[in-house]
Amino acid sequence: MKEAKKQGGLNPEIQSRIGHQLRAMYDDVVRQGVPDRFVELIRKLDVPSPDTQIANTGDETTNKDGRS
Amino acid sequence: MPLTDSLRDDILASVPSLRAFAISLSGNGDRADDLVQETLLRALANIDSFQPGSNLPAWLFTILRNLFRSDYRKRRREVEDADGSYAKTLKTQPAQGAHLEFEEFRAALDKLPQDQREALILVGASGFSYEDAAAICGCAVGTIKSRVNRARSKLSALLYVDGADDFGPDETVRAVIGGSGG
Numbered sequence: 001m002k003e004a005k006k007q008g009g010l011n012p013e014i015q016s017r018i019g020h021q022l023r024a025m026y027d028d029v030v031r032q033g034v035p036d037r038f039v040e041l042i043r044k045l046d047v048p049s050p051d052t053q054i055a056n057t058g059d060e061t062t063n064k065d066g067r068s
Numbered sequence: 069m070p071l072t073d074s075l076r077d078d079i080l081a082s083v084p085s086l087r088a089f090a091i092s093l094s095g096n097g098d099r100a101d102d103l104v105q106e107t108l109l110r111a112l113a114n115i116d117s118f119q120p121g122s123n124l125p126a127w128l129f130t131i132l133r134n135l136f137r138s139d140y141r142k143r144r145r146e147v148e149d150a151d152g153s154y155a156k157t158l159k160t161q162p163a164q165g166a167h168l169e170f171e172e173f174r175a176a177l178d179k180l181p182q183d184q185r186e187a188l189i190l191v192g193a194s195g196f197s198y199e200d201a202a203a204i205c206g207c208a209v210g211t212i213k214s215r216v217n218r219a220r221s222k223l224s225a226l227l228y229v230d231g232a233d234d235f236g237p238d239e240t241v242r243a244v245i246g247g248s249g250g
Contacts, residue, residue: 010217014224019192021173026193029088038083041105042076045112 071115075124079111082125085194086132092189093136095178103139107132123200130204133186176226180219187215188223 086107090100110131111118118127177185183205190201191212198216202209 010220010224014228015220017228018220018223021170022177022188022193025170025174025177026085026088026092026189029091030084032084032087034080034083035087035101037101038104038108039080041108042080042112045109 071112075115075118078124079108079128082128083108085125086128089129089189089194090132090136092177092193093133093182093186095174103132103136106135110135125194126196126200126204129190129194129196130206133204137182172227173223176223179226180222184215184219184222187212188219191216 083104086104087100090103090107091097094100094103107128111128118124177188180188186205187201190196190204191198196204198209198212202212205212
């Protein structure tokens with residue numbers, strides 16, 4: 001009987017306690033920030049493709065493109 | 069959409085919560101980071117399929133969750149994580165009594181069926197709406213709601229069977245939360 005009651009409405013105090021613990025556990029990891037390995041990973045993978053490289057440097061060296 | 073600088077920054081900004089989600093799911097720090105790495109590689113390889121303006125964290129969480137589930141099926145027969153190893157992955161360990169309660173909580177969380185655990189984490193810790201959580205898990209919103217409710221009931225039964233009426237002050241929880249300050 002007690003079980004059935006629990007399903008319907010969980011004690012709000014217990015609910016909030018579970019919520020606190022869950023977030024404490026989770027936030028502890030979040031607070032560790034971004035480990036270097038992931039910063040490097042994203043940076044490495046972000047090396048622009050040849051096309052974008054030309055586009056990026058195009059401003060400074062507009063006439064360089066024409067020559068070969 | 070193409071991988072712009074701001075999109076890359078947004079992806080990096082999601083890494084801390086992706087790790088927290090991965091650790092919560094897998095209970096294992098090393099495996100969690102491998103999972104995050106694979107998620108990032110997968111996301112970047114498929115960045116063209118990301119719709120600009122849509123929910124980037126939800127998209128990344130979906131990838132991670134799917135990777136975890138396919139990985140989990142493969143590893144199902146392996147020995148599950150031993151009690152307490154999760155806490156060792158953390159930099160700041162809660163002290164004494166709080167630590168014990170923390171491990172109890174972790175152990176109870178691990179006893180939940182996977183569907184319920186992920187729903188509870190997404191809604192209760194990651195802060196996703198029921199709608200986003202449903203999209204991430206590929207199920208109906210009502211399903212997520214009932215999984216979250218069942219997860220809470222089960223945790224409460226596992227952790228606080230007799231405790232409904234006689235809670236003392238919430239010291240241990242406060243200690244675990246530590247300096248988060250509200």
